[in-house]
Amino acid sequence: MPDFTLRKTALFVEDIHHDGGPVADKPRRRAALAALVKNPFAGTYVDDLQSAMDDLKPLGLMMTDQLIDAMGGLEDIDGYGKAAMAGEAGELEHTALWHVPGGYAMRARLGEAKAIVPSSMKQGGPGTRIDVPLGHINAAYVRSHFDGMEVGLPDGPRSDELLFILAMSRGGRIHDRMGGLTVEEVQGEDGLR
Template sequence: MPDFTLRKTMLFIEDIHHDGGPAPAQPRRRAAIVALVRNPFAGGHTADLQSAMDDLKPLGLQMTDRLIEAMGGPDGIDGYGKASLVGEGGELEHTALWHVPGGYAMRERLGEAKAIVPSSMKMGGVGTRIDIPLGHINAAYVRSHFDGMEVGVPDGPRAQELLFALAMARGPRIHHRMGGLQAEEVKGEDGLR
């Protein structure tokens, strides 16, 4: 069993009160949580990485629960995304370890989430920032929820570390007006529409 020792977590919360034009009726909240963990695969090549995703599931659930709490509860959360960043000595494929633990934790805790969880992966050293893509939780074609949230940690990822990130949002972009499928038209049957 690989050792993904947790070094630290950080929470980021944004309440967007204005973005040009008239002020919205209520602010839009976006929040993200990141975790820095030891990368047990750094410095060498491991043929079987897939089984290690199960070892990260408890971390995914823990981060999801803290993120939902930071959002003020699950009601109204309608956007999500995930990202991972590998430090020196690792390989890009190590970031893919976050696909199942990060994505399925959010889908499980948010209930009827149907859409795939948007994801980004990157290599970088201490202080590297990463954009977490956001999309609607039930329909990938809802343009009003296409967004991203940039996060980073001043002292990570260090060599032989991984940074795992989750993000959630409540509501569309302020003053969205690019058409497409409207959130209230979502059928939520296939994760697309």
């Protein structure tokens, strides 16, 4: 069993009241939780990485629960995304370990989420920032929810660490007006529409 020792977590919360237009009736909340963990595969090549995803599921669930608390509860959470970054001794493929645990955890807690969880991955060192993509939880074609949060930590990921991030949002972009599928039109059958 690989050792993904947790070094620290950091929470980012934004309440967006307006974006150059009138003040919204209800602010849009975006939040991200980042976790720095030891990368047990740093500096080596390991052929079978897939089984290690199961070892990260408890971290995904813990982060999801903390993020839901930061969002003020489950009500009206309708956007999500995830990201991962490997330090310089890691591989980009190590960041892919987060696909199942991060997505699984948010789907398990958010219920009937149908859409793919948008994801980004990269390598970088301390202070490197990453854009966490956000999309609607039930329909990938809802344009009002195409968004992202820039996240980074000044002290990580260190060379032998992985940075795992989950993000959630409530509501579309403030002042969205690009048309497309609206939230009210979502059928939620296939994750697309």
